[in-house]
Amino acid sequence: MCPKVLTFLLVASFQIYTETYGDDFTVMSMLMDAWKNTPRNWVGADPCGGKWEGISCYNSRVTWITLAAEGLTGELPGDISYLSELEVLDLSYNTGLSGTLPASIVNLKKLKNLKLVGCSFYGPIPELIGSLQLLESLDLNSNRFTGQIPHSIGNLSKLFLLDLSYNQLDGAIPVSSGTTSGLNMLVNTKHFHLGRNRLSGTIPKELFRSDMTLIHVLLHDNNLTGSIPSTLGLVQTLEAIRFEGNSLTGPVPPNLNNLTTVKTLILSNNKFTGPVPNLTGMAYLSYLMMENTGLEGQIPPTLFDLPSLQTLILRNNQLNGTLDIARSSSSQLEAIDMRNNLISFYSETPEQRNNVDVILVGNPVCERTEATEHYCTVHQANSSFLLPCTSDQISSPNSKFSYPYTGVLFFRPPFLESRNATSYRCLVEESLMHSFKNSRLPVDSVYVNCPTNDSLGYLESNVSVFPSGQNHFNTTTISEIGSVLNLQTIENPDIFGPSHFKGAAYPYFDGKLTVSNKLWSTGSIIGAAAGGASFLLLLLLAGVYAYRLKKRRERASEQKNHFAxxxxxxxxxxxxxxxxxxxxxxxxxxxxxxxxxxxxxxxxxxxxxxxxxxxxxxxxxxxxxxxxxxxxxxxxxxxxxxxxxxxxxxxxxxxxxxxxxxxxxxxxxxVRNGSLRDSLSGLSGIWLDWRRRLNVALGAARGLAYLHELVKPRIIHRDVKSANILLDESLNAKVADFGLSKPMDNSELILATTQVKGTRGYIDPEYQETLLLTEKSDVYGFGVVLLELVSGRKPLERGKYLVAEVSSSLDRKKDLYSLHELLDPSIGLDTKPEGLDKTVDLAMKCVQEKGSDRPTMGEVVKEIENILHLAGLNPNAEAESTSASFEEASQDEFPPSLKEEELSLS
Known part of the structure; x- marks a missing residue:
């Protein structure tokens, strides 16, 4: 038998029996087309059965995508939202991934972890991101996201980590107000990482609550103003607070003393006033940094009674009096930097002189003749700074040929000038290895190189993490390593605070190293199987083909009978x-x-x-x-x-x-954006300003005019309502739901019916009374829709009809345009929108009691176009057809094969 035929039949049979669910395979194929540098074993038609690198499945459904540090380039397509069982999406450390985060990502209702650290995404974070109710980790660190932090994030009741740092987000920190959610609702969240953005305004006092379980609050390097809210002292679980690099003012709230579990407190580079706060209750505080803050007055001696205090940095303030550490009860104290203050006297014990590094350069005490050299000189790092902790080469001690995962680790600096690199490296490496072991990651060793300072004073260290048990990591392990490094707090001593990690591409994944051998082996197996089972396979496929042919004939017969x-x-x-x-x-x-x-x-x-x-x-x-x-x-x-x-x-x-x-x-x-009713009620999260409302009204009117005036026989919709007007991705209106529609045999004939159908609040009263249906019944329903667009109200609420309320108000006040209680506040009532009065006039004409007094839909289209012109808007900006298209059919509205005469039923 021809080998090509056998190969074709084998491929066909494999595609019939793939393990991956059809839609998931389609989406994965789209991802493979949208991205470059995908794993080399992304071949074949079966991501689940083929065990594609970085893809995990359960019951033939894709549940995890972990492709951290793969070197991917391209954009994230919106169709990823159709992986309906997806729980984890981790594309971190792929700097070539850019574009906006598609709004449709909010449809991944089972998503638990969304990690896009260190990519190049930009634009706003989708406003409805808070609809992902199962989300536990939202980690968008180190991208170029702009706009405000969505209020809806406050709905994520299961959220453990919120990391939006190192972006370009602006505006205020969102907190709840009325029906609007905010970050203060996240009582189960452990991490607020919002540093290095452009957030402005004050830190809301509502942001902090006593029932929160926060560990980290990182708001550093933003444009925040005002004072630190005293409510911060209510969060008893805090361990790290970083507010440095803002323009905060006022005194430091005294109730920070209540935060007994805080280990790291950094308030530097702000504009505080007043003295150093009383912190005697902070028994675990080990690192306190308040440089360049405007603090004044004397240093409280009780500050050195903190049992865990190791590093104190208060340089560049207006502190005066005596610095007395001789009475300190802390045995942990290692470094004090008080340079450029107004300290006149200093006292220490001989033991402290040997064990505590003190710098008082730039203080009056160093102008005295008896000033000693050790605290009036900044010691430069010695040659030991260049020595590694355990070895003089970057390699794994237990594996000569292994491929490390590398990147840059950032820390806020401790007292670096007097601390040598050997101590620093040992400290960081030991802490990292401890964290990796606790997370049960297959890490053999860690190498941290010489630290340097960036422009904002952060420490930067290149880090190499070596695998254990094999010579490479897989994508899942790379993702977990990144998580550990991004949440790392160096302990023993705990002086560095939470870190930030920027990973590099990892070109040594298993799929990329050995795929050629795998493919060769698979090809050999397929060839052998084809030679041994070809005849049996042909018989099987012939039977399948015959069975399918029979079913198609049965289906065709069923379709024929239905249409009969x-x-x-x-x-x-x-x-x-x-x-x-x-x-x-x-x-x-x-x-x-x-x-x-x-x-x-x-x-x-x-x-x-x-x-x-x-x-x-x-x-x-x-x-x-x-x-x-x-x-x-x-x-x-x-x-x-x-x-x-x-x-x-x-x-x-x-x-x-x-x-x-x-x-x-x-x-x-x-139609992606749901119904007009959903938008007006706020269910869809889409806000329609006045211009968009007029465009929606025009689009719906054009659709109805087309049904009434161009189709043969012409069509009465019979259920015109805001719920049956859908909005596409550009917010253009589409008339939908024709289940109650009726054809009109000719323009003069009024159809008799024995049953009134429609939706209460929209039903034409003349039709309801006479049981006679005309196209003017649709006009009435459209008039009610116009009133909805103006008022934002439902056509029937608490037994009251919207049309009757507006009519009654007009009769009573003779001036609709002063009846603010009837207008939708979201339109904006400070200045009356252009064309509002004419829109209301048109709506009231459409809901006249007698059909003969109502305009036709073609006339309604012309009137809305005139309103748009008067408002300075182009009625053709979002829709090509004009009112002329309802007088003579435009070829643009129909495919060439669908001219008007071909639409006739006769």
Whole structure:
């Protein structure tokens, strides 16, 4: 048999039986296309079964993506949000990853860890990031994110780590207010790392609460003003506080003395006033740094009674009087830097002279003749500074051929001038190894090189971490090493505070070193299997092909029978719908992850609506009729009848349909931003200003005018409401939900009906009274939508109709534009929006009691265009068609094959 045929059949059979769930494979394929330098073993059609490097799976679903330090370049595509089972996304230390963080990432509802440390992402953090209710770690350290910190982060009740430091975030620190969340709601969070941004305003007193469990509060190097709130003293669990590098003023709050577990307190480079605070209650305080702060007065002798104090840096202040450490009860004291103050006298014991490094250069005490050399001189580092801790070469002591993970570790400096590098290196290396062992990471040894200072006085040390048990690390271990280094607090002694780590690319992953051998072995196995099992495989595939052919014929017959009773075309064949196709039930099941709860996005009398994604990557919305529902079946048929004939940018597009296994489903384009009602009520998180509201009104009006005036037979929607107007990614309106629609045989005929249908609050009163339906019923519903856009209110609240309330107010006050209680406050009431009065006038014309007194939708379109012109806005800025397109059909609205006469049902 031909070897090429055998190879083809084998590949086909492998693709049929892949372990990875279809949608997950599609998304992983997109990631592979979007990124460069992906792991070399990202080959084949099965990320889970093929054990792709950095990918972990459970039950054929991708659950972890850990690709730290891979050297990836490119952007993060929004379709990653369809990995619905993803729990961990770690792309840290890939500096080539850039672009904005897609807003759709908030759809990863099972995500627990989002780690993008040391990449190049920019733009705002998605406002709805707080909808990821399971998130435990939000680590966006060292990127270029801008804008404000989203208030919604306060909703993350399970959050352990919040690290947004080393970005360009600005604005105030968000705290809760009314219905708005804030960071003060994060009572279970251990880490607030917000340093090195551009945050401004005061530190809100509401930020801190007594029920918090914070360990680190890092707000250093921002533009914060005002005083340190006294509420900081309520957080009894704190261990590290860093507020340096701001413009904080006022005295240091005395109740910081309550923070008995704090080990590191850095308040340098601010504008405080008053004396050194009483800190006698801080029994674990080991490192205190308050240089360049404006402190004045005498140094309290009790400061040196702190039992754990090791390093004290108070240089460049206005402190005076006597520095007396002779009575100190602390045996831990190692270094004091008081240079450039007003100290007149100094007292110490002989033992302290030998064990404590003191610098008083720039004080009056050093101008005295009896001043001793040891505290009036800054000692320069000696040659021992250049010596490593254990070896003179960068290598692992237990493995000659191993590949270390490297990067730069940053610390706020201790008393560096008098401390030699050997001591520093031993301290850091021992502490790091202790942390790695506690985390059970396969680390053999750590090498820390000579530290240097950056422009802000931070210590920088190159770090090399060597593997244990093998000559390389895998992606998961690299990610965990980065986490340890970013949360590291050097202990014994604890003088450095939380660190920050910037990792380099790691080119030695297992997949990159040995993939060629793996592929060779796999190829050999496949070749042998093909030669031995070819005949059996051919028989199997022939049987599968025959079975599938039979099922397709059965499905075609089922489709034919279904359409036989639809009043679409009087024929016995399935209609050839333009741009739509028939889907198999299995396809839809796969696209929705078996109609999972995570993909459920709505419901109605007909049944449920689900989100899905096709293998092509196209996002879809599936309306699934409730089995046995007469209403659902009728709505299903009505929508096929209507949507198979309409093609307009302001009408939702039908992608296809499915009726198989007793199911009836319609498949639409997925409209990302939900309904207009969701936006007005705040559920979608999208704020519509006045300009956007007018554009939405214009788009919806154009869609309805198209249905009324261009389609043959013309169509009455019969359920016009804000919930049936969807907003796409550009906030353009699309009219949706045609389950109650009715065709009009001609423009003069009014359709008789025996049952009023629609939604309360939007139903035309004339239609309700006479049971006669016209296109003016849609105009009435649209008028109610206009009132919603103006007021932000629902059409029916607590038994009161919006139309009646506005009419009553007009009759009573004769001036709608002074009725502020009826207007949506979010529009802005300080100055009346341009065109507001004309919009209200138009809405009231549309809701006239008699249909004959209402305008047509074509006239409504022209009026809204005029309002936009008067407001100085371009009505064509976000939609190409104008009112002229409703008088003579524009070819731009339809594909070339869909001219108006081809849309007729006759």
């Amino acid at each position: 009773y639809l009043d679409l075309k009087k024929s016995d064949r399935v209609p050839q719908l333009k741009g739509a196709r028939c889907f198999f039930f299995d396809e839809i099941t796969k696209s929705t992850n078996n109609f999972s709860e995570a993909n459920h996005i709505g419901s109605g009398g007909y049944g449920m609506v689900y989100r899905g994604m096709l293998p092509t990557g196209q996002l879809i919305a599936i309306k699934r009729c409730r089995q046995g529902s007469v209403q659902g079946g009728l709505e299903f048929n009505a929508e096929i009848e209507v949507l198979s004939r309409v093609h307009h940018k302001n009408v939702v597009n039908l992608v296809g349909f499915c009726f198989e296994r007793g199911e009836q489903m319609l498949i639409y384009e997925f």
